Amino acid sequence: MDFAFDARTEELRAKLLAFMDAYVYPAEAVAEEQRAELASPWDTPAVVEELKAEARRQGLWNLFLPDSEYGAGLTNLQYAPLAEITGRSPQLAPTALNCAAPDTGNMEVLTQFGDDTQKKQWLEPLLAGEIRSAFAMTEPEVASSDATNITTLIERDGDDYVITGRKWYISGAMNPDCKIFIVMGKTDPDGADIRRQQSMVLVPRDTPGVTVKRAMRVFGYEDHYHGGHAEVVFDRARVPVSNLIGEEGGGFAIAQARLGPGRIHHCMRLIGMAERAIELMCRRAVAREAFGKPLAQQGVVHNWIADARVAVEQLRLLVLKTAWMMDTVGNRGAHTEIQAIKIATPRTVVDIIDRAIQLYGAGGVSQDFPLAELYAGARTLMIADGPDEVHQRSLARRELKKYL
The missing domain is CATH 1.20.140.10 (Butyryl-CoA Dehydrogenase, subunit A, domain 3)
Structure with a gap:
């Protein structure tokens, strides 16, 4: 094991440290001032968009994604010291670099398991930082630490899936730029293999039957820059079968x-x-x-x-x-x-x-x-x-x- 930084990591690390000093740390106070002036507390302060534009201009963009077709093509070992630097300003820096959860995980899912249409419609705008996303897995009525407990139903009805369930602490869902949910639920709730009962489907935020009910606080914080953590209700929300990610039972x-x-x-x-x-x-x-x-x-x-x-x-x-x-x-x-x-x-x-x-x-x-x-x-x-x-x-x- 050799943990010395290679030339590419050293170059990106120097760039990122300079970016943090010149742009991110000064923007922390500015973002708070701007947020107080916003019409909605969930809108994005203008300085965040300025940070994103500057990060992209400097090539500090999508560093998390090891697939070079879509991201920076860095290994985990190369990305580790860069992610550490962004952790020094966790509200602003990851978002500025388009390396913020839950978008990172959703982009990884679409990169690995999405079909060409799904990648075109959702992955590309996420990679460009044009939209945000959410991952809807945790539920209030069950111990979600055991994912086999998930009760949300994804029922086949002809060429559609009908989704019914209640989720909470769905990170990013309060952000008005959040346009797509990846929803985990059961397509085969009575299946013999409890790890093959679940599937994942793409559900656009504006789908009838999808209601973002309220923001969930974390120790009193609403985590505005992260897009909040929402309670979301799916009341017979209907999406095409083509919105399935991967295969049924693969969730x-x-x-x-x-x-x-x-x-x-x-x-x-x-x-x-x-x-x-x-x-x-x-x-x-x-x-x-x-x-x-x-x-x-x-x-x-x-x-x-x-x-x-x-x-x-x-x-x-x-x-x-x-x-x-x-x-x-x-x-x-x-x-x-x-x-x-x-x-x-x-x-x-x-x-x-x-x-x-x-x-x-x-x-x-x-x-x-x-x-x-x-x-x-x-x-x-x-x-x-x-x-x-x-x-x-x-x-x-x-x-x-x-x-x-």
């Missing part, structure tokens, strides 16, 4: 293919979030005094900063190893490592951000600093893409299997 397998890269992308960005928290912690420590000396001279602060640095270096190595394995032996071969980073990264980053909040006192939980929002995002990732406990259960069973 569970497609979901697994989608979630593997999504998990590592989240972990890459989480490391960037931790780095920003450490930077903020250090700046605060040298600028503030308590009990007659700078916080930077308090022993407990030394411990927090040292422990944070050690933890981030450990996580980065594990994430890079996972990226390298995904590149060399595939997602299935890296299953244990993907689960390991999904367990370790969010909980560790939550702890680092929590220490930074403590150092900032009241300011740490306020809107004047990014720490509270970083905490909300990191804590959510202990649930999203499979809660920690599901990954622990699966990983432990794989370990125990060696001894049975």
Whole structure:
């Protein structure tokens, strides 16, 4: 394993660091000011579109997609340090580069499983950043951590599918630019194989019977730049059978293919979030005094900063190893490592951000600093893409299997 950056990664990394300094960090305050003036809180601030145009001009666009026909053609190992940098400003940077979830996962699904018509109609405008999308899987009435519990029905009626169900925390759905949902439901609810009951279909937002009911908050945040997290009702929404992605019964397998890269992308960005928290912690420590000396001279602060640095270096190595394995032996071969980073990264980053909040006192939980929002995002990732406990259960069973 050689984790030295190759020439292309070094070039993109230098470009991206300069882009963050010159455009993204200054835009954070501007975006907040502009958002206060918008007719709808879900509209996109003008500065975000300016960031997207500049990123595209500089060639910092669709970096996440390894398929060179559609994206930058980077390996996971090449993309990892770039995603980490965007994690330092998670509300703006991923969107600016067209590398924000859930669009990234949806583009991967369409690239791998979509037919030519679906790619033309939906993938191309997503790649161009002209529209946004949502992935409708989680449901409020069942434990969605077990995807076989999904109750939304996708029933065949002649040349159409009729979709009936209720979803929530559907990321991106509040954004008016969200034009398409990828919906997971059951086409064969009584099938003998519980992992072949589900399918995925494309449902345009303006389909009769689709209602975006309300925004779901995350620790009080509405996550505006991300497009919010919505409750969506499908009341006999009808779409053509040609909107099926892949084959009937293939939904569970497609979901697994989608979630593997999504998990590592989240972990890459989480490391960037931790780095920003450490930077903020250090700046605060040298600028503030308590009990007659700078916080930077308090022993407990030394411990927090040292422990944070050690933890981030450990996580980065594990994430890079996972990226390298995904590149060399595939997602299935890296299953244990993907689960390991999904367990370790969010909980560790939550702890680092929590220490930074403590150092900032009241300011740490306020809107004047990014720490509270970083905490909300990191804590959510202990649930999203499979809660920690599901990954622990699966990983432990794989370990125990060696001894049975």
